[in-house]
Amino acid sequence: MTGTGDLRRDAFDPAIDVGQKRGNRNAKWSKYAAETVPAWVAEHDFRPPPAVTDAMQATIDRGDFGYHDLEDDVGEAFARWSAERYGWSPDPDLVHTCVDVLQGVTAAVTALAEPGAGVILTPPIYHIFLQICPTARRPQLEWLMRYDHDLGWTLDPDDLEALVRREPGARVLLWCHPHNPTGWVAGTPVLERIVELAHAYDFYVVSDEIHSDLVYRDSSSPFVPMLSIPGAAERVVAVTSPAKAFSISGLRCAVMAYADRDLRRRVRQAHPPLLLGHAARTGIDATVAAWTHGSAWVDELVGYLTERRDQLRARLASEAPAVRLHRPDSTFLAWLDVSACILGENPAARLLEHAGVAMSEGADFGTNGHGHVRLNFGTSEPVLDEVLDRLAPWLQE
Numbered sequence: 001m002t003g004t005g006d007l008r009r010d011a012f013d014p015a016i017d018v019g020q021k022r023g024n025r026n027a028k029w030s031k032y033a034a035e036t037v038p039a040w041v042a043e044h045d046f047r048p049p050p051a052v053t054d055a056m057q058a059t060i061d062r063g064d065f066g067y068h069d070l071e072d073d074v075g076e077a078f079a080r081w082s083a084e085r086y087g088w089s090p091d092p093d094l095v096h097t098c099v100d101v102l103q104g105v106t107a108a109v110t111a112l113a114e115p116g117a118g119v120i121l122t123p124p125i126y127h128i129f130l131q132i133c134p135t136a137r138r139p140q141l142e143w144l145m146r147y148d149h150d151l152g153w154t155l156d157p158d159d160l161e162a163l164v165r166r167e168p169g170a171r172v173l174l175w176c177h178p179h180n181p182t183g184w185v186a187g188t189p190v191l192e193r194i195v196e197l198a199h200a201y202d203f204y205v206v207s208d209e210i211h212s213d214l215v216y217r218d219s220s221s222p223f224v225p226m227l228s229i230p231g232a233a234e235r236v237v238a239v240t241s242p243a244k245a246f247s248i249s250g251l252r253c254a255v256m257a258y259a260d261r262d263l264r265r266r267v268r269q270a271h272p273p274l275l276l277g278h279a280a281r282t283g284i285d286a287t288v289a290a291w292t293h294g295s296a297w298v299d300e301l302v303g304y305l306t307e308r309r310d311q312l313r314a315r316l317a318s319e320a321p322a323v324r325l326h327r328p329d330s331t332f333l334a335w336l337d338v339s340a341c342i343l344g345e346n347p348a349a350r351l352l353e354h355a356g357v358a359m360s361e362g363a364d365f366g367t368n369g370h371g372h373v374r375l376n377f378g379t380s381e382p383v384l385d386e387v388l389d390r391l392a393p394w395l396q397e
């Protein structure tokens with residue numbers, strides 16, 4: 001490991017090289033025509049800290065890409081990271097790797113909801129989650145988010161209780177914590193109530209915590225790991241990775257974490273052991289380095305993203321007041337209500353065509369997604385200005 005974690009050397013660098021990204025076939029920058037500015041897929045544009053690239057470089061320099069024995073290092077790095085940042089110390093023995101978060105989520109959901117058992121989603125929701133039930137042949141149930149002018153998008157546990165009373169076959173809550181696309185961060189009282197309901201109504205929680213490191217300092221709640229809630233052990237599987245915070249999604253390494261040996265065994269035994277595959281050597285190098293040396297860098301990143309979030313809000317308020325955006329407490333994603341603008345049924349498609357900005361279509365996020373677009377503001381100040389220069393004339397009543 002050559003990464004030293006030196007704070008000055010590992011300082012966050014907001015410079016981005018757009019030409020290099022397009023030339024490197026980065027999906028975000030190369031999916032659409034060269035004149036399009038991308039603000040779609042959930043990936044920020046910044047380089048990870050040198051500690052991460054140095055760790056990978058050391059493996060590359062040795063040319064050693066054979067089978068490895070590094071699984072335990074990931075569990076230990078995750079335990080240290082969680083303790084340092086969230087005051088929660090998971091048992092590294094109860095953490096195992098998988099290739100990516102969606103693989104881990106799908107494995108846990110299908111292990112804990114038998115065929116025919118209901119899976120609860122929280123729309124509008126990360127659109128890829130909507131593929132899980134139809135392809136795994138599990139009925140999909142909805143605990144709908146509510147919008148309030150002052151509170152923004154939230155979930156009311158009373159609605160969950162009403163749902164599980166009505167649907168006794170519901171066996172899993174697929175929980176997005178923090179929530180994509182709204183950026184909502186559930187606080188401890190909501191998490192405690194969910195765990196209480198999980199025991200009372202016999203369901204499990206699969207908690208996708210991939211955005212956990214991207215919670216803003218002015219968030220109404222800090223991030224609290226679902227597994228740290230009393231009583232969660234027998235009911236909760238958490239799946240996460242440093243991919244969103246460090247923008248290393250292409251490296252393929254994630255973790256599944258438990259606080260109960262029997263639950264871990266149950267999920268592992270539900271699938272043929274080889275189906276979860278093995279995380280990549282370089283993915284593990286990057287993950288361990290990020291979780292060992294990346295804390296100060298993430299703090300700087302979150303500070304920079306806070307400025308971009310506020311840049312976005314200020315410009316929308318003055319140049320496109322018809323757009324409704326409740327301040328996201330986390331993620332570099334903004335869930336924009338553009339229903340007051342004259343953009344038709346598919347606003348993101350219209351804005352791609354006319355403004356040359358690629359965003360995600362709200363309707364793809366399921367119930368209550370219509371009339372919205374998801375905008376990724378995880379980029380540099382000048383690129384975000386360019387996005388807003390292009391969008392503002394089209395975001396009018």
Ligand SMILES: Cc1ncc(COP(=O)(O)O)c(C=O)c1O
Nearest residue numbers: 042100101102103126180208210
């Ligand atoms: C909530 C959430 N989970 C999972 C993923 C994808 O993670 P991975 O590429 O590790 O499967 C994303 C990516 O946008 C996401 O927002």
